Amino acid sequence: MSEVAAGNAAMRDAWDGDTGAFWAEHADRFDAAVAGHRGPFLEAAAVVGGESVLDVGCGAGQTTVDLAPRAAPAIVTGIDLSTRLLAIAARRAAAAGLTNTVFETGDAQVHPFPPGGTDVVVSRHGTMFFADKPAAFANLARALRSGGRMVLLTWQGLEHQEWIRSFLTILAAGRDVAFPPPHGPSPLSLGDPDGVRALLEGAGLVDVELTGHRAPMTFGDDPDDAVGYVTGQQAGLLADLSPAAREDAIAALRADLAAHHDELGVRYDSATWIVRARRP
Template identity: 50%
Template sequence: MSENTAVRVDPSNERMLKAWDGNDGALWAKRAQRFNDGVAAYRDTFFSAAGIQLTDNVLDVGCGAGQTTRDAARQAADGSALGVDLSSDMLGLARRLAEEERVPNVSFDQADAQVHPFPEAGFDVVISRHGSMFFGTPLAAFANLARATRPGGRLVLLTWQPLRLNEWITTFRTIFAAGREVPNSDLALSDPLETERLLTSAGYTDVLSTAVDKPMYFGQDVDDAAEFVVEQHGGRLSDLDDATRAEAIETLRADLAEHQTGRGVFYRSAAWLIEARRP
């Protein structure tokens, strides 16, 4: 258990708790709208697959600042939506925004979805927009979520495809490596066959992964995008000398300029829309 929070986490998720209930979570809370804008092109596809009905009870895993949770609650106006995340900063923002936007049927808990005691068969739909890729023990996590999904209920996830198909990830990793070895490990749930085996073993069925490609937004112009990207990734340059850091930033700005459009700075991204059912 973390020393600065009472949330119960599995030992395999302690590192995630430290990050998301620390500096990473603080940054994502500060920049919540920009992160939401970045993946906004996926919204309609994601919620169309979720098929949330008026009386559904929805669970949003890794909800962050709660945009998807509030959207789900609006669609389930006679039901409810619960968002869970490890970040107390983002959850605080989620609660404030729900109050400001007058969404009464939404709630938020700081919880590790891998071990949290959700009500058995308590949810009609479980969703996660890029929040389900970080479990320390994925099989245990999805088994817990399957237990919380009612028979006939649905699981809908948005995850990233392999890195080679995500221009934004490969570009920024290379630039901020600044000549050092470039991390090349894919995120979890990037292989459809492995995902099908995982979710089937966890208790879901009818697993379907559909490739979705959308432009990802980073800012209105080079200055705006560079400020955002450096704020997110610049820590990787902290152990380098001033000249090398400056060169990396200039390389970034040049690349951002090549991706400038009349609507802002965009990079190619590729996600999996993963759907499954609880038998």
């Protein structure tokens, strides 16, 4: 791995450790969960043949694999902190017969990308966790050629994420609920449109535009299928509970999952921003 910023070391340890192992085990399930946001994001990226692409926080590589056929013969590069997820990404690309994908282990906040070497920077839920976002986005902006564009998929604020509010409240089991903060390394840290515009404009980008998109998140085929996945995501919340309290919390979660079960699966409301910007 190339250099990792000091502020991102804990994130590196998590994503190249137990956190990365969990998401690698459930990579297909996560892709299915956010599938409702996939089409509009790819459409916004608008990648065409011959455009080189950098996929930031590429994880198990679905976006990289989605865009590679569109970008060919240009290269689509995925970068992530998790070696486990990158291994899945490489296997997926090989299974799809792609010859124009490259996967790199690295911290995009400080990675030495070739200046002006990329036509399009994309990220599906991969840019919210930088310790120093101004430095990270300045680094990504430098990677873009003049006229190149950045297209991000980020979560809107907590009030638009039924799934986060429901799961964390239930599994807190009467304790104070520690929702993800709107600042710092957090899933919700790019939820404020004015803050996103200021951040990207501060990195030297122009024509910053945010488009809201709503779609349900799917957590399983039925409550029995979903409960293990959700409790695995939130294992830290359950770890400090007594056995009886843990049993009660899981029962309450199962009931909530059942209330959100329909013919399409166990589904909760969610909302994203599709963020577009351009390097002048």
